[in-house]
Amino acid sequence: MSKANDPSLRSWVTVKPESDFPIQNLPFGVFKTATGNARIGVAIGEYILDLQALAKSGLLDTVAFDKNLLSKDTLNQFITLGKHVTNAVRERISELLNENNQELQGKAELKSRVLVKQSEAQMLKPVYVPNYTDFYSSREHATNVGAMFRDPKNALLPNWLHLPVGYHGRASSIVVSGTPIHRPKGQTKADTDEMPSFGPSKSVDFELEIAFITGKPTQLGESISTEEVESHIFGLVLFNDWSARDIQKWEYVPLGPFLAKNFGSSVSPWVVTLEALEPFKVEGPIQEPAVLPYLKYGGKKNYEINLEVEIKTASGKSKIVSHSNFKYMYWNMCQQLAHQTVNGCNIAVGDMYASGTISGPEPDSYGSMLEITWGGKNPVQMPDGTERKFINDGDTVVLKGYAKKDGVRVGFGECSGMIIE
Numbered sequence: 166m167s168k169a170n171d172p173s174l175r176s177w178v179t180v181k182p183e184s185d186f187p188i189q190n191l192p193f194g195v196f197k198t199a200t201g202n203a204r205i206g207v208a209i210g211e212y213i214l215d216l217q218a219l220a221k222s223g224l225l226d227t228v229a230f231d232k233n234l235l236s237k238d239t240l241n242q243f244i245t246l247g248k249h250v251t252n253a254v255r256e257r258i259s260e261l262l263n264e265n266n267q268e269l270q271g272k273a274e275l276k277s278r279v280l281v282k283q284s285e286a287q288m289l290k291p292v293y294v295p296n297y298t299d300f301y302s303s304r305e306h307a308t309n310v311g312a313m314f315r316d317p318k319n320a321l322l323p324n325w326l327h328l329p330v331g332y333h334g335r336a337s338s339i340v341v342s343g344t345p346i347h348r349p350k351g352q353t354k355a356d357t358d359e360m361p362s363f364g365p366s367k368s369v370d371f372e373l374e375i376a377f378i379t380g381k382p383t384q385l386g387e388s389i390s391t392e393e394v395e396s397h398i399f400g401l402v403l404f405n406d407w408s409a410r411d412i413q414k415w416e417y418v419p420l421g422p423f424l425a426k427n428f429g430s431s432v433s434p435w436v437v438t439l440e441a442l443e444p445f446k447v448e449g450p451i452q453e454p455a456v457l458p459y460l461k462y463g464g465k466k467n468y469e470i471n472l473e474v475e476i477k478t479a480s481g482k483s484k485i486v487s488h489s490n491f492k493y494m495y496w497n498m499c500q501q502l503a504h505q506t507v508n509g510c511n512i513a514v515g516d517m518y519a520s521g522t523i524s525g526p527e528p529d530s531y532g533s534m535l536e537i538t539w540g541g542k543n544p545v546q547m548p549d550g551t552e553r554k555f556i557n558d559g560d561t562v563v564l565k566g567y568a569k570k571d572g573v574r575v576g577f578g579e580c581s582g583m584i585i586e
């Protein structure tokens with residue numbers, strides 16, 4: 166494990182106990198300030214360490230790479246350098262931010278130039294996303310949806326326990342946290358209606374997901390084994406796969422999600438590296454029946470990451486409607502990417518692979534309003550006296566996530582989006 170993960174490390178930058186960004190995390194993102202260009206930074210406490218400015222000072226000279234890549238408006242080219250570079254940069258930053266290191270700490274003027282308050286910066290979408298896949302890998306979620314949309318007795322379709330079901334989603338409409346999402350219009354048809362009708366969706370929902378971002382590409386015809394997958398994953402973000410349930414119900418047979426999903430997906434701006442999450446690995450659920458050989462894996466491949474979903478109403482009242490955990494996933498990321506590429510499908514740097522809705526076993530751990538309200542049958546009571554079956558115009562949905570162990574909290578910040586007309 167990287168020495169940057171050592172729980173005893175402390176930074177000279179103040180990091181509050183509830184912060185997602187201690188020295189053990191150091192996630193990468195792209196930001197802009199009122200006066201500067203888009204550039205790459207690393208989160209520490211309430212600050213961003215500006216890597217463009219840090220490189221100009223010479224303090225990154227110990228890691229050899231083209232420093233111009235730190236002045237790009239996406240992480241793609243930086244990530245393409247490979248883990249031997251990106252991990253070395255994370256480890257060098259860990260040294261520079263260490264309370265026992267004076268190289269940066271001791272230079273007041275430089276410090277004020279390379280540390281930018283997060284509250285004074287605008288975060289951008291961290292990567293250009295060439296391709297996006299959405300999996301369906303939570304057994305609890307697939308069982309709940311299958312029970313509601315089809316048959317409670319046979320909720321899981323016959324393939325579900327044999328392969329990580331997924332579909333190719335829409336990359337162009339992935340937006341960074343904070344971007345408003347327009348309520349989609351489309352065709353819907355209730356079971357009681359004879360003909361479909363057209364109009365704004367009446368059941369806009371969130372899906373609580375985590376997506377991994379690939380950093381090492383493959384050529385057409387190549388496959389990635391479960392043992393190799395981790396070398397291809399740069400890091401993870403929170404992912405809200407906004408969904409219009411009424412449109413989905415009518416359109417999804419036989420080819421799956423289309424306009425119910427492609428109107429927008431929100432991602433958190435900070436990419437937490439796979440290396441920073443290494444201490445939080447846990448065993449996944451037992452897979453029975455046994456999977457085919459190409460989906461077998463060794464070691465711990467799930468991650469204990471606490472997740473929550475909050476709905477903030479236009480009147481400013483808010484309620485946490487779900488507490489879930491990434492550890493519940495039935496199919497892990499190694500199996501997902503091995504499956505995605507087993508037929509020779511090529512992957513690119515910046516691709517996003519979303520987990521599928523992360524639902525836990527209890528109703529308060531379900532990852533969508535569809536499940537929490539059981540198709541609208543049990544509305545959520547909001548603190549302002551209103552109730553929610555789905556998401557209203559003016560509501561903001563906020564996803565949060567963090568892992569915690571040995572007193573170290575490694576988090577993602579937040580992934581928020583407001584539904585507007």
Ligand code: MN
Nearest residue numbers: 372406521522
């Ligand atoms: Mn989804």
